[in-house]
Amino acid sequence: MQQKTIYLIRHGETDYNRRGVVQGSGVDSDLNEMGRAQAMAFFQAYQHVPFQKIYISGLKRTYQTVESFIELGIPYEKLTGLNEISWGIMEGKVPGNIDNEYYRNLIEAWASGNTALPTDGGESPEEVVIRQKVAIDVILSHPDEETVLVAMHGRAMRILLCWLTNQPLSIMDQFEHSNLCLYKLRYDYNEKTFTIEVANDTSHLLTLALA
Template structure:
């Protein structure tokens, strides 16, 4: 029975993450020192895993997160469909009181089922899911890649995990995530079903607690 195992990770920390500034797909930031330490800690914990390929988004923070694996010679591919949601006019801004109210209203609308509502000059969760489906179809079209590593982004991960488990996008906030967390997924080609085997795992980061 053909099966694909997917190690799905969120990128390591950036200074924007630390300062609570929205990046989205429009801010192409680098990992900070903590983010690079997280990337190395993940590498040290999982360098023994025989990945066939790595998939990343078009943003450099995902490349930098898996760079130690790429330096081993593992093939990788950028899929812009894995990019973070576009937060439009909010990207690069430190949230103030009015901005916080904007986000709260938007998230409440999404939780109420209005997942076709886009951010101001940005994307809706449904638009993100639609472009993700093209990328996931690309990934699944290679059954010979039985074990892969995928690096992407927080809100985009929530959207992805929701639709691949056949849940409405309104439920996406149930999927917790933190920088360099791991979701381990399996995909069964016969049933065309995804299973989440490990969720928001950060055991590989325990050694970094003193750096916080």
């Protein structure tokens, strides 16, 4: 039975994350000191895993998150289909009262099933799925890569995990995530199904709390 194991991670912390600024796909921020420490903690915990390929989004915070693995000589590929959702006019802003209300209304609309509703000037969850499917098809088209590492973004991960597990996009907020969390997935090529084996695991970051 042919299978692929996917280690799916969210990028490390950026200053925008810390300050509550909306990034989306339009803000190409760097990891901050904590984000780099998170990336190193993940590397130290998982450098023994025989990753045959690394896939990242088109945003540099994902590259910086897996840079230590790339330096080992593991090949990597940039897939813009893995980019964060475009938050449109909200990007680069600290949510004030109006933005908070807008964001809350948007999330409630998606949760009620209106996942075709785009952000103002940005994307809808359903539009994100379309480009994600292209990226996942690329990843699955290499069955010889039995174990891969995929670095992407929070909201995009929530959307991805819904459709990979054949669940409605309206429940996306049930997939919790934090900076440098791990979801471990297994794909069965015969059954054409994904199984989540590990969800929102941050145990590799415990060393940071002890430091």
